[in-house]
Amino acid sequence: xxxxxxxxxxxxxxxxxxxxxxxxxxxxxxxxxxxxxxxxxxxxxxxxxxxxxxxxxxxxxxxxxxxxxxxxxxxxxxxxxxxxxxxxxxxxxxxxxxxxxxxxxxxxxxxxxxxxxxxxxxxxxxxxxxxxxxxxxxxxxxxxxxxxxxxxxxxxxxxxxxxxxxxxxxxxxxxxxxxxxxxxxxxxxxxxxxxxxxxxxxxxxxxxxxxxxxxxxxxxxxxxxxxxxx
Amino acid sequence: xxxxxxxxxxxxxxxxxxxxxxxxxxxxxxxxxxxxxxxxxxxxxxxxxxxxxxxxxxxxxxxxxxxxxxxxxxxxxxxxxxxxxxxxxxxxxxxxxxxxxxxxxxxxxxxxxxxxxxxxxxxxxxxxxxxxxxxxxxxxxxxxxxxxxxxxxxxxxxxxxxxxxxxxxxxxxxxxxxxxxxxxxxxxxxxxxxxxxxxxxxxxxxxxxxxxxxxxxxxxxxxxxxxxxxxxxxxxxxxxxxxxxxxxxxxxxxxxxxxxxxxxxxxxxxxxxxxxxxxxxxxxxxxxxxxxxxxxxxxxxxxxxxxxxxxxxxxxxxxxxxxxxxxxxxxxxxxxxxxxxxxxxxxxxxxxxxxxxxxxxxxxxxxxxxxxxxxxxxxxxxxxxxxxxxxxxxxxxxxxxxxxxxxxxxxxxxxxxxxxx
Numbered sequence: 001x002x003x004x005x006x007x008x009x010x011x012x013x014x015x016x017x018x019x020x021x022x023x024x025x026x027x028x029x030x031x032x033x034x035x036x037x038x039x040x041x042x043x044x045x046x047x048x049x050x051x052x053x054x055x056x057x058x059x060x061x062x063x064x065x066x067x068x069x070x071x072x073x074x075x076x077x078x079x080x081x082x083x084x085x086x087x088x089x090x091x092x093x094x095x096x097x098x099x100x101x102x103x104x105x106x107x108x109x110x111x112x113x114x115x116x117x118x119x120x121x122x123x124x125x126x127x128x129x130x131x132x133x134x135x136x137x138x139x140x141x142x143x144x145x146x147x148x149x150x151x152x153x154x155x156x157x158x159x160x161x162x163x164x165x166x167x168x169x170x171x172x173x174x175x176x177x178x179x180x181x182x183x184x185x186x187x188x189x190x191x192x193x194x195x196x197x198x199x200x201x202x203x204x205x206x207x208x209x210x211x212x213x214x215x216x217x218x219x220x221x222x223x224x225x226x227x228x229x230x
Numbered sequence: 231x232x233x234x235x236x237x238x239x240x241x242x243x244x245x246x247x248x249x250x251x252x253x254x255x256x257x258x259x260x261x262x263x264x265x266x267x268x269x270x271x272x273x274x275x276x277x278x279x280x281x282x283x284x285x286x287x288x289x290x291x292x293x294x295x296x297x298x299x300x301x302x303x304x305x306x307x308x309x310x311x312x313x314x315x316x317x318x319x320x321x322x323x324x325x326x327x328x329x330x331x332x333x334x335x336x337x338x339x340x341x342x343x344x345x346x347x348x349x350x351x352x353x354x355x356x357x358x359x360x361x362x363x364x365x366x367x368x369x370x371x372x373x374x375x376x377x378x379x380x381x382x383x384x385x386x387x388x389x390x391x392x393x394x395x396x397x398x399x400x401x402x403x404x405x406x407x408x409x410x411x412x413x414x415x416x417x418x419x420x421x422x423x424x425x426x427x428x429x430x431x432x433x434x435x436x437x438x439x440x441x442x443x444x445x446x447x448x449x450x451x452x453x454x455x456x457x458x459x460x461x462x463x464x465x466x467x468x469x470x471x472x473x474x475x476x477x478x479x480x481x482x483x484x485x486x487x488x489x490x491x492x493x494x495x496x497x498x499x500x501x502x503x504x505x506x507x508x509x510x511x512x513x514x515x516x517x518x519x520x521x522x523x524x525x526x527x528x529x530x531x532x533x534x535x536x537x538x539x540x541x542x543x544x545x546x547x548x549x550x551x552x553x554x555x556x557x558x559x560x561x562x563x564x565x566x567x568x569x570x571x572x573x574x575x576x577x578x579x580x581x582x583x584x585x586x587x588x589x590x591x592x593x594x595x596x597x598x599x600x601x602x603x604x605x606x607x608x609x610x611x612x613x614x615x616x617x618x619x620x621x622x623x624x625x626x627x628x629x630x631x632x633x634x635x636x637x638x639x640x641x642x643x644x645x646x647x648x649x650x651x
Binding site for chain 1: 231235239242243246549552553554557559560561644
C-alpha cells in the first residue's frame with residue numbers, strides 16, 4: 001500500500017517560489033494499476049518523483065508498506081529503490097552502446113545480485129518481452145518499440161513491487177504502444193505488482209483501475225472502480 | 231554495486247570511446263616512457279659503473295699516500311728538518327704505523343721497477359713490467375689466477391705479445407718460461423750498468439677489455455718478485471726503502487670505510503675505489519632523476535588531460551548517470567564508476583609507456599656498439615618491480631585526477647539528469 005499524505009513540494013525561493021504540489025493526499029492499494037493523469041506542468045511528474053524517493057518534498061509523508069520513505073536517509077532510499085521499484089521512461093533511456101543483455105543486467109548489478117543468479121533472471125526478462133533473440137544486439141540497433149520493450153525487461157528483471165511508467169507510449173505509434181501496454185498490464189496482473197502510469201493520454205488512463213487527476217499541483221479527483229471521490 | 235561489476239562497466243564505457251581513451255592514455259604513456267627509460271638507464275649505468283670499478287680495482291684495497299699539502303696557500307713554507315724531507319715519501323716506519331691500525335691486513339709498498347728487455351732466447355724485446363698488487367679481476371685470454379693474484383715466479387703476459395714471443399695462441403703460452411733482464415746503474419761514475427736475468431713461468435695471458443679504464447700492454451708479476459727486482463735495482467742507491475704509496479688490504483670482517491677513516495686519522499691521504507664508485511653513482515643519479523623529472527612533468531601535464539576527458543565523459547553520460555541513480559545506484563557507486571574509468575586510463579597509459587620503454591632494451595646491443603662498450607653490456611636495465619610500481623602509481627594518479635569529474639557525476643540530481651534528452 002502506498003499512502004501519500006499532505007505532500008507539498010516547492011521549487012525556487014522567496015518571490016520565485018512555485019508550488020508544484022499543494023497538500024496532495026491519496027492511497028493506492030497493493031497490486032493496483034493507477035494512472036496519474038494531467039497536462040504538462042500539472043505536477044504529475046513531480047508527484048511520481050516524490051513517490052519514488054527521487055525527490056524530497058519539504059512537507060508530508062509517503063508511506064510505502066508502513067515506512068515513510070521521506071524519513072529514510074539517502075542510502076536507505078537507494079536500497080529501497082533498487083529492490084522495490086523500477087522505472088520506464090518516455091524516451092526509453094536504454095544504453096545505446098550496450099548489448100540488450102547488459103542493459104537488462106544493470107539493475108541487478110546495482111542491487112548487488114551475484115553474477116550467477118543474474119543470468120537466469122535476465123534471460124527470463126528478455127523472454128517476457130520477446131527480445132531473447134536480440135540478447136547480443138546493441139540497443140542502438142533496435143526499433144523504438146523494441147527499445148521500450150527492452151526498457152520493460154530492464155524494469156521487471158528484479159521483480160519490483162512497484163513499477164513507475166512515465167508516458168510509456170508517448171514516443172510510440174499506436175500498434176507498438178499497444179504491445180507495450182499489454183506487457184505493462186500483464187506484469188501488473190500476473191505478478192500482483194503496483195503499476196503507476198504517469199500520462200496525459202486519457203485512453204491509456206481509462207485502462208487503469210484507478211485514475212488520479214492532477215491539475216496545478218492539486219489532486220482534482222480520484223476515480224476508482226467504486227466511484228469518483230472529491 | 232559489486233566492485234567487479236563496476237570495473238567491468240568502466241572498462242566497457244572506455245571501449246565505447248576508443249579514440250578518446252587511447253589519446254588520453256598516450257599522453258600518460260609519454261611520461262611513463264620517459265620515467266621508465268630514465269630509471270632503466272640509471273640502473274644500467276650503475277651496473278656498468280660497478281663492473282668498471284670491479285675490473286679496475288680491488289674494492290677491499292686502500293691506497294695510502296703521504297698526506298697531501300692541503301693548505302690553500304701557494305707560498306713557500308718555512309723549512310723544518312723534522313718533517314720537510316719526508317714530504318711525499320713513505321718509509322718502512324709508515325708501514326709499521328699502518329700495521330697497528332685495526333682491520334689492516336697485508337700491506338704492499340708500491341715500487342717503481344723497470345725491465346731492460348724480455349726474451350725467450352732469440353729476439354730481445356722492450357717491455358714494461360708491473361706488480362699486481364691488489365686483487366682486481368684481470369680479463370684473461372687464457373690461464374687462470376687464484377684469488378686474482380699472481381704466484382711468485384710466474385708472470386701474466388698481454389695477448390699482444392704472443393706473436394713476438396713465438397706462441398701460436400694464448401693457450402700455447404701457458405706454462406712456458408720468459409726471461410726478463412733487469413739493469414741498474416753501475417757502481418762508480420761512468421761505470422757500465424750491471425744486469426741480471428729473472429726467469430718467469432707464464433701463468434696466464436691477459437687481454438684488453440673495454441671495462442678496463444687504463445690498459446697497458448706489459449708484464450705483470452707478483453709483489454714478491456717485484457720486491458726482488460726493486461731490491462736489486464735500488465741496493466746501495468738513495469731511494470732504497472722509500473715508497474710513493476702503500477696498498478693496504480682490509481681484513482675480512484672490517485668495513486673498508488672505517489679502516490679508511492682510521493688511517494686518515496693517522497695523517498695520511500687515503501684513496502679507496504668506493505670513493506670513485508660513489509662519485510660516479512652520484513653523477514648517474516643526478517642525470518637519472520633529471521630525466522625522470524621531465525617524465526614526471528609529462529605525467530603532471532597528462533593529469534589535466536584525464537580531468538578534461540572525464541568531465542566530457544560525465545557530460546556525455548548524464549542520462550546514464552540519471553538512470554543508474556533512479557534504479558537505486560548509490561552516489562558512491564557512480565563516483566567509483568568514473569574513478570575506475572580513470573584508473574583504467576592510467577593503467578593503459580602505464581602499460582603502453584612501460585611497454586614501449588622496455589622494448590627499447592632491444593637497442594642495447596646497438597648502444598653498446600655505438601658507445602664502444604664491452605659487447606653484451608646492457609646500458610638500459612629494466613626492473614619489472616619498478617615497472618609494476620610505476621603502473622600502479624599511474625593508476626593512483628589517474629584516480630586522483632578523476633576525483634573532481636567523478637564527484638560531479640556522483641552529485642548529479644537524477645531528476646535533472648533524466649530531463650536531458
